[in-house]
Structures are given as structure tokens and as C-alpha cells.
Amino acid sequence: MSDRELSCTNTAGQFMDRGRMNQNGVVQPLLTDLYQITMAYAYWKSGKTDDHAVFDLFFRTNPFHGEFTIFAGLDECLKFLDSFHYSDSDIEYLKQTLPEGTENEFFDYLGNLTAKDVTLYAIDEGTVAFPRVPIIKVEGPLIIVQLLETTLLTLVNYASLMATNAARYRMVAGKHVNLLEFGLRRAQGPDGGLSASKYSYIGGFDGTSNVLAGKLFNIPVKGTHAHAYITSFSGIGELKTRLLKHKTTGVTGDLLELAVQYRQALSQLLDVSMEESSEGELAAMVSYAIAFPDGFMALVDTYDVKRSGLLNFSAVALALNDLGYRAVGVRIDSGDLAYLSCLARETFERVGENFKVPWFSKLTIVASNDINEDTILSLNEQGHKIDCFGIGTHLVTCQRQPALGCVYKLVEINGQPRIKLSQDVEKVTMPGHKNAFRLYSADGHALIDLLQKVTEPPPAVGQKVLCRHPFQESKRAYVIPSHVESLYKIYWQNGKIVQPLPRLEQVRERVQMSLKTLRNDHKRTLNPTPYKVAVSDNLYNFIHDLWLQNAPIGELS
Numbered sequence: 001m002s003d004r005e006l007s008c009t010n011t012a013g014q015f016m017d018r019g020r021m022n023q024n025g026v027v028q029p030l031l032t033d034l035y036q037i038t039m040a041y042a043y044w045k046s047g048k049t050d051d052h053a054v055f056d057l058f059f060r061t062n063p064f065h066g067e068f069t070i071f072a073g074l075d076e077c078l079k080f081l082d083s084f085h086y087s088d089s090d091i092e093y094l095k096q097t098l099p100e101g102t103e104n105e106f107f108d109y110l111g112n113l114t115a116k117d118v119t120l121y122a123i124d125e126g127t128v129a130f131p132r133v134p135i136i137k138v139e140g141p142l143i144i145v146q147l148l149e150t151t152l153l154t155l156v157n158y159a160s161l162m163a164t165n166a167a168r169y170r171m172v173a174g175k176h177v178n179l180l181e182f183g184l185r186r187a188q189g190p191d192g193g194l195s196a197s198k199y200s201y202i203g204g205f206d207g208t209s210n211v212l213a214g215k216l217f218n219i220p221v222k223g224t225h226a227h228a229y230i231t232s233f234s235g236i237g238e239l240k241t242r243l244l245k246h247k248t249t250g251v252t253g254d255l256l257e258l259a260v261q262y263r264q265a266l267s268q269l270l271d272v273s274m275e276e277s278s279e280g281e282l283a284a285m286v287s288y289a290i291a292f293p294d295g296f297m298a299l300v301d302t303y304d305v306k307r308s309g310l311l312n313f314s315a316v317a318l319a320l321n322d323l324g325y326r327a328v329g330v331r332i333d334s335g336d337l338a339y340l341s342c343l344a345r346e347t348f349e350r351v352g353e354n355f356k357v358p359w360f361s362k363l364t365i366v367a368s369n370d371i372n373e374d375t376i377l378s379l380n381e382q383g384h385k386i387d388c389f390g391i392g393t394h395l396v397t398c399q400r401q402p403a404l405g406c407v408y409k410l411v412e413i414n415g416q417p418r419i420k421l422s423q424d425v426e427k428v429t430m431p432g433h434k435n436a437f438r439l440y441s442a443d444g445h446a447l448i449d450l451l452q453k454v455t456e457p458p459p460a461v462g463q464k465v466l467c468r469h470p471f472q473e474s475k476r477a478y479v480i481p482s483h484v485e486s487l488y489k490i491y492w493q494n495g496k497i498v499q500p501l502p503r504l505e506q507v508r509e510r511v512q513m514s515l516k517t518l519r520n521d522h523k524r525t526l527n528p529t530p531y532k533v534a535v536s537d538n539l540y541n542f543i544h545d546l547w548l549q550n551a552p553i554g555e556l557s
């Protein structure tokens with residue numbers, strides 16, 4: 001759909017620095033859990049200030065009963081590191097908040113703390129990611145890397161959940177349908193709303209109704225109008241203006257008169273009685289068309305799609321055509337969207353044929369109203385004629401799964417591996433500083449992600465590598481990769497962002513490219529095949545030796 005096709009167009013480019021946004025003002029070092037700061041004090045007191053730590057940020061299960069996750073939020077994490085600094089008022093607040101007796105030198109230490117000694121490795125933003133493969137690794141002095149935990153998690157969890165949700169909607173809707181995010185009114189607060197707009201765009205939506213998101217992130221802003229516009233008119237007597245200049249000749253025409261004439265003719269063609277249709281709706285549509293003659297898109301379900309909305313819309317669109325303008329289309333916001341969209345398309349085809357206006361059959365049909373992934377799948381099965389979905393509540397609140405469970409775990413300290421044991425095997429952490437590789441088959445599909453110790457040589461193309469399930473001894477396979485992708489890049493080092501950061505549209509494109517590398521059976525909505533994540537033989541033995549060393553031996557009595 002071109003910009004012309006929905007009534008509002010985007011002019012945001014001029015406000016933006018290459019499609020990237022400045023750091024969200026709410027993201028600052030105090031946006032964290034108190035326990036990070038109390039731990040920092042205790043680390044400081046116990047002389048652990050300069051201990052060298054490595055933390056992994058990863059999730060354990062994919063959201064939405066799926067088998068993939070889109071990693072998003074990295075850009076914001078890097079900006080957070082870049083600006084990490086406690087202000088004087090932050091320090092004042094902490095002095096009042098931490099228990100009396102907290103030593104003053106600690107606050108001096110915090111006041112001078114930055115992220116300059118931190119190194120951050122990450123998978124590229126917009127790439128598909130899988131459980132247990134760290135998407136970010138953070139290395140540096142224990143206190144500062146610990147202090148980053150909560151903020152990094154809040155920046156990655158919702159962003160990745162949202163981008164994944166949007167990518168799933170894109171997959172079920174197909175390439176050719178437009179997807180607009182309409183969720184601001186339902187989002188979890190203003191910041192949730194802005195993030196939803198940004199990350200649904202990355203995940204594959206085409207635009208948002210959120211004007212501030214358009215300005216801040218250079219996302220196309222689009223929209224139609226609300227029922228209030230239609231119900232604010234009760235009859236044609238209320239129209240203060242009915243005249244419109246012809247688009248090319250400039251000669252003034254009476255849009256209302258033309259529309260009324262067409263309405264009469266249409267009522268016979270469509271077998272709809274004029275008495276049943278709403279005159280207020282006609283007046284509203286005429287006035288809206290006068291305001292936006294090149295972008296006329298009308299809501300047709302206020303009273304009755306068949307008996308009123310389509311009749312009035314078609315009458316006004318034909319009248320506009322006489323004055324040299326081409327209407328854009330309709331939005332349907334209630335009822336059976338499959339049936340009503342087919343009815344709308346049939347109506348437009350008949351009207352176009354009858355009045356010799358060929359483009360009528362191509363009018364855009366937008367559908368909205370509580371749409372989710374399953375609704376789109378069901379509509380696809382039933383057959384529909386919808387060109388564009390406007391989606392709010394289910395998309396932005398991620399109603400099907402409201403949180404992604406990324407965690408941040410210490411895996412190494414002063415060169416010594418650390419393991420967190422759990423009764424639940426899935427929750428046992430993978431110790432040590434690790435590298436991750438994605439191994440591809442000859443047909444270009446991703447086969448398996450392989451974690452190794454950083455000291456191991458990377459897997460090589462054409463060479464057999466043993467891939468082991470991290471916890472189940474008997475599950476292993478040899479893989480001969482046709483292509484090996486090293487998943488981590490250093491993004492932050494020596495106090496600087498050390499990779500060029502892509503623009504939002506580039507991340508958006510990367511999502512689609514990355515999804516293409518996944519086999520369809522990993523992406524299907526019902527019972528998708530799990531993607532394999534493995535460890536090298538070396539890492540397997542290392543984990544299990546450490547596990548045995550750390551697990552206490554019980555005594556039976």
C-alpha cells in the first residue's frame with residue numbers, strides 16, 4: 001500500500017537521525033532493582049570490586065509456543081552503556097535509601113562509575129535466537145556488570161517478545177498484506193506503547209498509528225478515522241461545506257449533490273433501500289472526503305456495512321471520481337470480517353463495472369477489531385479480501401504470552417567457571433565463557449547452534465563436528481556444516497560502541513532474512529519442530545565435571 005492509500009502520510013524523516021532514536025529518557029542507572037545496588041555495596045565492602053566477571057543473557061524457552069525468537073533491544077542496551085553514570089541527585093537519593101552506616105567512600109565510587117571497562121558481545125539485533133544460546137555476553141569488573149542486569153533485561157525482554165510477536169503476525173498474514181499497529185491506547189503505559197510501535201515495525205509491521213513513534217523512530221504513521229467522526233453527524237443538513245474543486249480543472253463541483261445522485265442509482269444496483277441507510281453517515285463521509293479528497297478512507301460498519309456503509313461510501317467515492325479524485329478504501333471494525341470483506345470486494349467490483357470505474361475493484365479493505373494470530377489464520381482458511389489489518393490489543397500486550405523470560409547469569413569469575421544448579425535440569429546454567437556458532441546445511445538452512453568454550457577452535461566448513469545435547473548424554477549427532485556463522489560480535493569495548501549500528505529499517509530487513517534461514521517446520525504455528533541447540537564434546541564434559549564437583553553428595557539413612 002502506498003502512502004497515498006491511507007489518509008495520513010509520514011513526514012517524520014526530517015526529525016530523525018537516520019531512523020535511530022536517542023536514548024529513552026526513562027532508561028538510566030536507577031532503573032534497576034534495589035538488590036543490584038545493595039549487592040554492589042557488599043561486593044565493594046568485601047574487596048571484590050575488581051573481580052573479573054562474565055555474565056550470559058539468555059532465555060530458556062521461546063514465546064508463543066513457537067520455536068524461534070527475534071532478538072531485539074540491542075541498540076538501546078548500547079546507548080544505556082554509553083550514558084551509564086549516576087548523577088549527583090541519583091547519589092543523593094541512594095544515600096538516603098541505603099541503610100545508615102553505608103560508607104561514604106562507596107558513594108564516591110558509584111559517582112565515578114562508568115561502563116568503560118565493560119566489554120559487551122552480542123548476536124546482531126534482528127537475528128533469530130534460540131533457548132540457552134546467550135544473546136548478549138557481558139564481561140568486566142564484577143560490580144558494574146552486576147549493576148547492568150535489570151536494565152539490560154528490561155531492554156531486551158519486551159523488545160524481543162514484541163518483535164517476535166510481530167514477526168509471527170507477518171508470517172501468518174503473508175508478504176502482500178499490510179499490517180498496521182494500532183495499539184497505543186491498549187499498551188502497558190506510554191513507554192510500552194512506544195516500544196510496541198518500534199519493535200512491531202522491526203518485526204515486520206508496515207506502520208503505526210502512534211504519531212510520536214513516527215516522529216522519534218521514523219516509522220511510517222498511518223490511520224483512518226474513528227466511529228465518532230461518523231456519529232458526530234446526524235444528517236446532510238449539518239454539512240457546512242459541500243463543494244470541492246475538480247483535481248485537475250479546478251472547477252468547483254457539488255460533492256454532496258453528486259453523492260446523493262449516485263446513492264439513488266446505487267440503491268437499485270445494490271438492492272439496498274435508501275431509507276435503511278444512514279444520512280448522517282453520508283454527511284460524515286462527504287465532509288471527510290472534502291477534507292481528504294486524495295486519501296478518502298471511510299469506516300463502513302458504524303450502522304450496517306451492507307445496508308448503509310458500503311452504499312454511502314460507494315456514492316461518495318463515485319462523486320469524488322467525477323471530480324478527478326480516487327478514493328482509497330474502507331475499514332471494517334466489527335462483524336464477520338471474512339464475509340464482510342468479501343461483500344465489500346464484490347460490491348466494489350459490481351459498482352466499478354457498472355459505472356465504468358475500473359480501479360473501484362482495487363479499493364483497499366482494512367479490517368480491525370481484536371485481531372490476533374489465530375483470527376488471521378482462520379480468516380485465511382475461510383477466504384477473505386482484506387488488504388490491510390489494523391492490530392492493537394493482542395499485538396502490543398502480547399496477550400498470548402505477556403513476558404519473555406530472559407535471565408542474566410554469572411558464568412565465570414576471575415577465570416573460574418560458575419554453575420548454578422537446579423532440580424530442574426533446564427535451569428542449570430552453562431558455565432564458562434563460551435562462543436556460539438550457527439551451522440548451516442548445503443541448502444542454506446540453519447541446522448543447529450553450537451556452543452563451545454572460547455578456547456576451542458571454531459568449527460570448520462566441510463569438517464565433521466560432534467554436537468551434543470547439553471544435558472542428555474545419548475543425544476548427539478555429527479554435523480558437516482556447509483557454512484559456519486560465528487554469532488557474536490563485540491559491540492561495546494573501551495568505553496565505545498565499536499560496531500556501526502544499523503538503522504531501524506535495516507534491522508527490520510535482517511529479521512526477514514534471518515527468518516528465511518529457518519526451515520518452515522521450525523516456523524509453523526502448530527507443533528513446530530524444535531531447533532537444535534548443542535554443545536561441543538569439550539563443553540559437554542566441562543559442564544558435567546563441574547556439575548559433579550558442585551553437586552553435594554547426599555547421605556541416605
Ligand SMILES: Nc1ncnc2c1ncn2[C@@H]1O[C@H](COP(=O)(O)OP(=O)(O)OP(=O)(O)O)[C@@H](O)[C@H]1O
Pocket residue numbers: 333334335336337338339368369370371372375378379382
Ligand atoms: N470470519 C471470522 N472468523 C474468525 N474470527 C472473526 C471473524 N470475523 C471476526 N472475527 C473476530 O471475532 C471477534 C468478534 O468480536 P465481537 O463479537 O466482540 O465483535 P463484534 O460484535 O463483531 O463487534 P463490536 O462488538 O465491536 O460491535 C473479533 O475478535 C474478530 O476479530
Ligand SMILES: O=P(O)(O)OC[C@H]1O[C@H](OP(=O)(O)OP(=O)(O)O)[C@H](O)[C@@H]1O
Pocket residue numbers: 182183185186333368369370371390391392393394
Ligand atoms: O481491536 P484492537 O486490535 O485493539 O485494535 C484497535 C481498536 O481500537 C479502535 O477502537 P476501540 O477498540 O477503541 O473501540 P471499539 O472496540 O468500540 O472498536 C479500533 O476501531 C480497533 O477496534
Ligand SMILES: O=C(O)c1cccnc1
Pocket residue numbers: 182183209222223224225226331368390392
Ligand atoms: O487509524 C485507525 O484506524 C485507528 C487507530 C488507532 C486505533 N484504531 C484505529
Ligand SMILES: [Mg+2]
Pocket residue numbers: 369370
Ligand atoms: Mg475494538
